[in-house]
Amino acid sequence: MKTRVGFGFDVHRLVEGRELWLGGIRIDHSLGLLGHSDADVLIHALCDALLGAANMRDIGYHFPDTAGEYAGIDSKILLKKTVELIHGKGYSIGNADITVCAERPKLNPHIPAMQQTLAACMGVDPDDISIKATTTERLGFTGREEGISAYAVVLLEK
Numbered sequence: 001m002k003t004r005v006g007f008g009f010d011v012h013r014l015v016e017g018r019e020l021w022l023g024g025i026r027i028d029h030s031l032g033l034l035g036h037s038d039a040d041v042l043i044h045a046l047c048d049a050l051l052g053a054a055n056m057r058d059i060g061y062h063f064p065d066t067a068g069e070y071a072g073i074d075s076k077i078l079l080k081k082t083v084e085l086i087h088g089k090g091y092s093i094g095n096a097d098i099t100v101c102a103e104r105p106k107l108n109p110h111i112p113a114m115q116q117t118l119a120a121c122m123g124v125d126p127d128d129i130s131i132k133a134t135t136t137e138r139l140g141f142t143g144r145e146e147g148i149s150a151y152a153v154v155l156l157e158k
């Protein structure tokens with residue numbers, strides 16, 4: 001069996017007047033992430049990790065933010081399409097490990113629901129999707145609550 005690792009990183013700005021979508025679920029918060037899609041930064045980092053492991057460029061290459069068809073799109077649809085792309089190249093998903101950096105809101109209570117949602121979307125066991133949330137100790141743009149960032153690594157198998 002051949003295994004391949006992939007890494008993804010993404011950032012979105014926090015603004016007023018937007019819903020906060022993270023890990024495929026909507027979370028109650030006074031601010032939301034700004035973007036062409038629903039701006040689910042966690043899913044975007046995960047998609048980039050999947051595409052990177054398969055050496056298939058990145059999310060912006062496949063789903064350009066200039067395309068009207070992706071305006072306001074649910075990122076779970078992009079994740080499903082990404083999984084189809086990597087399946088098309090003969091890969092299956094081993095596991096994913098994701099870290100989200102956000103000062104607020106507290107994400108830990110939402111992690112089981114995110115794992116369930118992403119696993120269903122990707123056709124894997126929830127135990128294959130690890131999600132960790134951290135603050136950056138009030139440092140930097142995430143610490144100042146100007147944005148949220150996410151990092152993901154995945155293992156693909158063939």
Ligand SMILES: [Zn+2]
Pocket residue numbers: 010011012035039040041044
């Ligand atoms: Zn993004």
